Structure formats: C-alpha cells, structure tokens
Amino acid sequence: MKEEQVQAMQQLAKRVVKGYKEVHNKNYSEARKYLEPLVSMLHSETKPNVKLLSYTAIAQIGDRDIEGFLATYEELKRFDAETEEQVKLKERVDEMFTELMTVLQDQEPNQ
Structure with a gap:
C-alpha cells in the first residue's frame, strides 16, 4: 500500500473511532457528522458493518432524526450479528x- 493510502485509511479509522466516542459521550449530533458519511463507504450488502450501522442508528435516534434512524434500523435488521459485541x-x-414505537403509539389520538 502506498503511503497516501495508509494515511487515508488511518484518517478513516480516526473518524470511526471519534464517532463511536461521541455516541458514548452522548454528543449525538457530532457522532452523526462523523458516522453517517462513512456508512456508504464502510458498509455494503457483501460486507455488512453491523457495528457501524448500530452506532449510526443510536446517534440518529439520540439526535431525534427519526426518519434516519428508521432507515438505518431497517438496513441493520437485514444482517446477522457475528460477535457478542454486535x-x-x-x-x-x-x-x-x-x-420509539411505544412513544409514537401513545401520541396517537384515541379513536
């Protein structure tokens, strides 16, 4: 691997770790800024990234991005966890x- 490629991979890894740390620190908006752009790069049908999808979903719901959370959740459900952490x-x-479904159901007017 060329030096530029190594540096690019290191930068990518730093973004992932920073995003995970922001989730742990409950800085969900910041976490989304780091993680969401990486999903298309680090997750695919043939190489699923359950950990990245999970952290992204947590950041989205924490930041009240319901539509983003539901889309990520739907994608996450398609893949099996392979480790205890996952x-x-x-x-x-x-x-x-x-x-979320309970809260949304409770908000519906009684019919």
Missing part, C-alpha cells in the same frame, strides 16, 4: 426501536 449493539438498537 449482538449487544443490535439488542440496544432493537430496544430503542421498541421504545
């Missing part, structure tokens, strides 16, 4: 989805 992340996102 299982836990997917479970956390599932819980957030369930909570």
